[in-house]
Amino acid sequence: MRTEMRFDLEISPLDLDQTLGCGQTFRWHRSADGAWSGPLGRHSVTISMSGRRLEVEAFPGGRGVREFVASHLRADDDIRSIQRILAKDPVLKRGLAHVKGLRIVKTDEWECLVSFVLATYANIPRITKMIETLSSRFGSPIAPGVRAFPTHAQLSAVSKAELAECGLGYRAGYVRELCETVDEGVIEDMKKLPYNDLRERLKELPGVGDKVADCVSLFGFGRLESFPIDVWMERALARLYHQKGTYGKLRSFAVRRFGQYAGYAQEYLYFNERLKAGDGACVFSDE
DNA sequence: GCCCAGGAGTGTG
DNA sequence: CACACTCATGGG
Numbered sequence: 001m002r003t004e005m006r007f008d009l010e011i012s013p014l015d016l017d018q019t020l021g022c023g024q025t026f027r028w029h030r031s032a033d034g035a036w037s038g039p040l041g042r043h044s045v046t047i048s049m050s051g052r053r054l055e056v057e058a059f060p061g062g063r064g065v066r067e068f069v070a071s072h073l074r075a076d077d078d079i080r081s082i083q084r085i086l087a088k089d090p091v092l093k094r095g096l097a098h099v100k101g102l103r104i105v106k107t108d109e110w111e112c113l114v115s116f117v118l119a120t121y122a123n124i125p126r127i128t129k130m131i132e133t134l135s136s137r138f139g140s141p142i143a144p145g146v147r148a149f150p151t152h153a154q155l156s157a158v159s160k161a162e163l164a165e166c167g168l169g170y171r172a173g174y175v176r177e178l179c180e181t182v183d184e185g186v187i188e189d190m191k192k193l194p195y196n197d198l199r200e201r202l203k204e205l206p207g208v209g210d211k212v213a214d215c216v217s218l219f220g221f222g223r224l225e226s227f228p229i230d231v232w233m234e235r236a237l238a239r240l241y242h243q244k245g246t247y248g249k250l251r252s253f254a255v256r257r258f259g260q261y262a263g264y265a266q267e268y269l270y271f272n273e274r275l276k277a278g279d280g281a282c283v284f285s286d287e
Numbered sequence: 288g289c290c291c292a293g294g295a296g297t298g299t300g
Numbered sequence: 301c302a303c304a305c306t307c308a309t310g311g312g
Contacts, residue, residue, distance in 0.1 A: 023293060116293075123292040125311055169308040174295085209295045230293040246302070270293080290312090299304080 005061020011075045012052040015101025019073065022271045024105045024219055026115055026128045027135070027149070039135075041068055041108070044143035059143050074103050074222075082261045089257060091240050092265060095283035099268045105219060109187045111149040112220030117174050117207040119215075133166045155179050174207030181205055195223045210247045218263045227254040227262040236273040240286045 016036050020028040028038035035048035043065055046057045054073075058065045070076075079100060087093045107115075114134075119127045131149065138154050139147035150158075156179040163172045182205060190198055198221060202213040211228050218226035229237070229250050237243040243253050258265040269284065276282045 117295095119292090120294040121292060121307085122294090122309080123311065126292075126309080129310085167309080169310090170295095171308085207295065211294060215293065228293065231291090232293070248301095292309100292311090295307090297304100297306085300302085 002060035004057060004059045005065060006055070006057050007066055008050075009054040009056060009066065009070055009073075009075065010052070011054050011070065011073055013079055013100040014049065014052075014054060014073065014103060015099075016047065016049060018099065018102035018271060019105060022102070022267070022274065023124050023127075024267065025107055026124070026131045039142055039146050039148050040072055042140070042142050042148060043068070044146040045069060072106055074106050077103060079103065082264050085261055086258065086265055086268075089265070091284055091286055092268060094285065095268070095272065098283045099271060102267060102271055104222075104224065104263055104267055106222050107219050108149070109191070109216070109220040110152055110182070110184075113182065113187075113202075113205075113208075113216050114149075114155070114175060114178060116212045116215040116219075117178060118168060118171050120171065120174075120207065120212065122171075130166065130168055130171075137162075137166065152179065152183055171207065177206035191221065195225055198223065199226075210251070214251075218266075224263040225255065225260050227251055227258065227266045229254075229266075230270075232270055232273045232277075233266065236269040239273075240269070240284060242286075 017030065020036050021030065028036045030036050035046055037044070037046040039045070043058045043060065043062070047069070048055050056069055083096045083100065087096060115127070115131055118130045122130070134155070135147045135149050138150040138158055140154070141147050155175065160176065163175060166172065168175065190201055193201060195217060199213050199217055202208050202216055203210070208216070211230055214226045214228035217223040218228060229247055234250070237250055237253070241253070243250055254262050254266070272283045
């Protein structure tokens with residue numbers, strides 16, 4: 001019998017708006033009351049903060065949901081320890097208090113891979129729409145009005161013509177090729193690789209270059225040393241660190257500077273750069 | 288209507 | 301290695 005399940009989690013610090021609304025993941029949506037809802041695996045989940053407690057509703061409930069939510073929000077990351085290390089950077093140091101609750105998320109590898117291949121040369125609203133279209137047409141229903149992201153098998157069964165009608169543009173070809181070159185076994189093998197090998201392996205896949213490989217390494221495979229660089233990060237690195245150049249040059253700068261938690265540094269800077277473009281507010285500065 | 292987007296692939300100097 | 305060009309499209 002499918003029933004709803006409610007429970008609390010201790011995850012602190014945690015800011016749901018910063019964590020779920022900044023382009024790490026694309027299927028959560030925010031209600032007017034501040035709660036966030038989205039499909040997580042085979043569960044439709046709604047979460048909200050009450051003080052330092054995270055209140056969770058899941059449908060259907062079941063064993064492992066608690067661990068699933070905790071894992072997705074990387075509850076075991078010691079933010080204070082991470083920030084203590086990143087505070088060695090004077091630019092980050094001044095703004096860290098404002099992003100304490102911004103956590104890296106841990107997403108499903110396959111969903112993350114397809115999502116960030118779709119994300120190439122598109123803005124976040126459009127990425128969200130492409131992913132919703134694929135899910136609503138080809139994913140499994142898990143609750144009224146909610147469907148899971150399509151599995152590899154489900155997406156592989158979609159005809160070329162059908163996929164072409166999903167508004168993916170030239171990305172449709174990448175998705176088809178991904179289905180042919182990646183399966184669960186390939187992903188399991190990639191989980192075992194050290195970061196640099198994983199990165200190179202990902203870049204062998206169709207539609208995956210430097211930036212997508214780093215996003216999938218970071219969010220899908222949980223490699224916190226990844227440092228994805230898009231146009232927003234180029235601006236941030238130029239403005240705050242006076243760094244310009246090729247992807248490889250910028251990346252090596254970031255790896256040297258931020259080390260094993262470069263991914264957190266990246267998300268902090270990315271969040272800040274978009275915030276600045278939005279309403280002029282700014283957490284980090286170089287002054 | 289215009290501008291731009293969590294870029295990648297390919298070819299050329 | 302570093303650029304230049306193309307790809308296809310919809311949201312702001």
